[in-house]
Each structure stands twice: as C-alpha cells, then as structure tokens.
Amino acid sequence: MIRIAIASGKGGTGKTLIATNIFNTLIFNHRKATLVDCDAEAPNAAVFFSNKKTDTFDVHQMVPVIDTNKCTYCGKCHDYCVYNAIFLLPPMKVIKVIEDLCHGCGACSYACEYGAITEKTVSLGQVNNYLTNSGYKITEARMNIGVMSPVPVIKAAINHADKDEIIIMDSPPGTSCPFIQTASKADYIVLVTEPTPFGLSDLKQSVYTLQNMDKPFGVIINRAGLGNRDVYKWLEEENIDLIMELPFNVNIAKIYSEGKLITDELPDYKTEFFDLTNKINDVIKNK
Numbered sequence: 001m002i003r004i005a006i007a008s009g010k011g012g013t014g015k016t017l018i019a020t021n022i023f024n025t026l027i028f029n030h031r032k033a034t035l036v037d038c039d040a041e042a043p044n045a046a047v048f049f050s051n052k053k054t055d056t057f058d059v060h061q062m063v064p065v066i067d068t069n070k071c072t073y074c075g076k077c078h079d080y081c082v083y084n085a086i087f088l089l090p091p092m093k094v095i096k097v098i099e100d101l102c103h104g105c106g107a108c109s110y111a112c113e114y115g116a117i118t119e120k121t122v123s124l125g126q127v128n129n130y131l132t133n134s135g136y137k138i139t140e141a142r143m144n145i146g147v148m149s150p151v152p153v154i155k156a157a158i159n160h161a162d163k164d165e166i167i168i169m170d171s172p173p174g175t176s177c178p179f180i181q182t183a184s185k186a187d188y189i190v191l192v193t194e195p196t197p198f199g200l201s202d203l204k205q206s207v208y209t210l211q212n213m214d215k216p217f218g219v220i221i222n223r224a225g226l227g228n229r230d231v232y233k234w235l236e237e238e239n240i241d242l243i244m245e246l247p248f249n250v251n252i253a254k255i256y257s258e259g260k261l262i263t264d265e266l267p268d269y270k271t272e273f274f275d276l277t278n279k280i281n282d283v284i285k286n287k
C-alpha cells in the first residue's frame with residue numbers, strides 16, 4: 001500500500017482538482033485505489049464522482065465534567081492540563097473546563113484525588129464513506145461547525161479508509177496540525193502551487209515543513225502562465241522536482257467549476273496524470 005497526499009500551503013491552488021483527477025486516472029487503469037478527503041473543514045472531493053453514501057460514523061472525544069460539590073479547588077487538574085483547558089480561580093471558588101481547548105487526554109481525571117471529575121462525550125464530526133458507480137471507495141472527514149481542531153476527525157478517516165494498493169489523500173490547506181497529520185501518514189506529498197508571490201511564499205513554508213519531516217515530495221504548478229517565473233527559479237535553485245504543470249486555462253476552470261473532471265472531459269490529461277502516478281510510484285520504490 002502506498003499513500004500519496006495532495007497538499008498546498010494555501011487554499012484555492014487546485015489540490016482537490018489534482019487529487020480527484022489522479023484518483024479518476026487510477027480508476028480508468030483499474031488500480032485498487034481509495035480517495036480520502038482529509039480537508040475536514042470543507043470536504044468536497046466526493047461531489048466530483050457519481051456515488052452513493054454507504055455508511056457514516058461519529059467521531060467523538062471525552063471531555064471532563066467537574067462536580068463543584070466535590071471539588072476542593074486544589075488545582076492539581078489545572079497543573080496536569082498542558083493545554084490550559086481548565087480555568088481555575090481558587091479564592092473565588094471558580095473552576096471551568098474550556099471545552100474548545102480540551103484534547104480529551106484524560107490527565108485531569110487521573111490527577112483528581114477527590115472524585116470530582118467525570119467525563120462526557122462530545123461529537124467532533126463524522127467520517128462518511130461513499131461508493132462510486134464504478135465501485136471505488138471515497139472516505140470523507142467532515143468536522144462539525146464550531147469545533148476547534150479537525151485533527152481527530154482526519155485521523156479517524158485515514159485510519160478507517162480501506163487499505164488499498166494506492167490511497168490518495170486530499171490534504172487540508174496550510175502547514176499547521178491538520179496538514180502535518182495528513183503528511184505524516186503519506187509516503188509522498190504532491191505540493192500544488194501557483195506561479196504568484198503568494199503561491200511562492202506558501203510553497204516555501206510547505207517545503208520547509210516537509211524537509212523537517214524528511215518526507216519525499218514534488219511540486220505541481222497549477223495555472224502555469226499566470227504571474228511570474230519566481231516559483232520556477234526557486235525550484236531550480238533548491239533542486240526540487242517540478243513533476244507537472246497545468247496551464248492557466250479557461251476550459252479547465254470551467255470544467256472544475258461545473259463539478260467535472262478534466263481526465264473525463266479532456267482525454268489527453270488521462271495519460272499525463274497516469275504518467276504522474278507512475279513517476280511518484282518510482283520515487284517511493286527507490287526511496
């Protein structure tokens with residue numbers, strides 16, 4: 001099994017376009033593949049395929065509940081909480097759990113010697129499974145509105161996805177915890193960028209993060225022809241693989257905005273995307 005994450009330093013660069021078309025190309029070529037949509041704040045990869053939802057399950061975490069009748073305001077739970085999720089004012093006899101900061105680690109329950117802490121279940125989001133008309137699986141992480149971190153939902157979706165020959169993961173944008181969670185599970189990361197100053201700035205952050213993680217990666221420039229040549233110059237200077245370019249093209253934008261796939265509508269791209277997956281496969285094998 002190999003896992004390929006499609007990521008970008010910022011939203012709107014076209015990573016879902018790349019992820020869905022790689023997946024579609026694998027379907028054409030009868031490879032055993034699963035698509036995991038890890039962009040839990042706004043998952044939309046499934047809409048590009050005719051599919052039906054097959055099952056869904058809730059992702060939850062345990063959050064402490066403090067019984068103020070039993071609490072002595074000793075502060076031990078507060079000291080154990082590395083996430084500063086317990087607000088405590090002993091002179092005022094005030095203690096509160098800040099649920100948005102709580103990571104459900106259970107340290108406070110362990111710390112309390114007075115039996116003042118019990119736990120309740122809080123829903124963080126869902127993992128949804130879909131089956132495409134051609135029998136391929138899509139697993140989607142979808143966090144609830146208002147939840148602070150999508151990480152537990154992303155982790156559950158990746159763990160739950162079928163262990164197929166190739167797993168394509170549409171990563172959340174940015175370089176913070178949700179991206180790290182996805183990239184850390186990948187054998188190879190495709191970074192999608194655009195040839196603009198913003199694109200270059202965000203690409204640099206993604207590259208430095210992946211270099212620190214010691215992960216193999218390559219870059220796709222989307223909307224090539226737009227902006228300037230600074231991204232190309234930087235990739236050359238840093239000896240980073242440019243693995244594909246997609247032109248700045250009204251046809252591609254129109255197809256994508258209609259929820260269609262360029263590998264269906266513009267057949268030349270079938271070959272181009274299949275060559276891309278073979279190239280990535282070779283890098284992973286020779287690692």
Ligand code: SF4
Nearest residue numbers: 081102103105106108
């Ligand atoms: S469960 Fe962990 S993160 Fe949550 S309040 Fe207790 S110690 Fe803090």
Ligand code: SF4
Nearest residue numbers: 071072074075077112
């Ligand atoms: S450890 Fe228990 S008794 Fe002490 S402040 Fe926390 S909840 Fe209250």
